[in-house]
Amino acid sequence: MNLQTYTTGIQHIGIPTNDIEKTIEFYKKLGFEIALQTINEEAGEKVAFLKLKTLVIETYENKQAKLTNGAIDHVAINVKNIEEVYHYIEENQMNTTNDEIHFLPFWENGVRFFTIEGPNKEKVEFSQYL
Incomplete structure (x- = not known):
């Protein structure tokens, strides 16, 4: 199996925050738009x-x-078939x-x-929109 067959690129980059409104305001000033705003009921976030x-x-x-350098939590790779990628x-x-x-x-x-962990303790998420 060639994993590239099932990937289409980066889906998103995950950044934890202690103040979501402050984070949204910052990125809006950089030209970002809100694509989705919701609550993760399971995590209460x-x-x-x-x-x-x-x-x-x-x-x-x-x-x-942590509010220190290296604050990015994960990089998510967009996939077409999550089961095939998981199996790989x-x-x-x-x-x-x-x-x-x-x-x-x-x-x-x-x-x-x-999510898996890379050799440098980075998190790599594989994610499929349904």
Whole structure:
């Protein structure tokens, strides 16, 4: 299997925040627009997807943002078939977090995703819009 067959590029970059309104205001001044603003009921977090052309930032108010250099939490790769990608990651023993596929009711039909950890402790999320 060639993983590139199932990926279409970066879906979003995840940045935790302690103050979502301040974060939204900052990125709006840079030209970003709110693509989606919602609540992650499961985590109890306010969430906003901010878009500037093809760049999307997911910011979420978890009150645990470190507020130091390296504050980006994860990079999400957009995929066409989450099950096939998950199978590939498992086969190649790359599921370092032992994560499973999750669902969130974001966007029109929801999103399915899972996360692994890279060699530098970076989080790599694989995400499929439904």
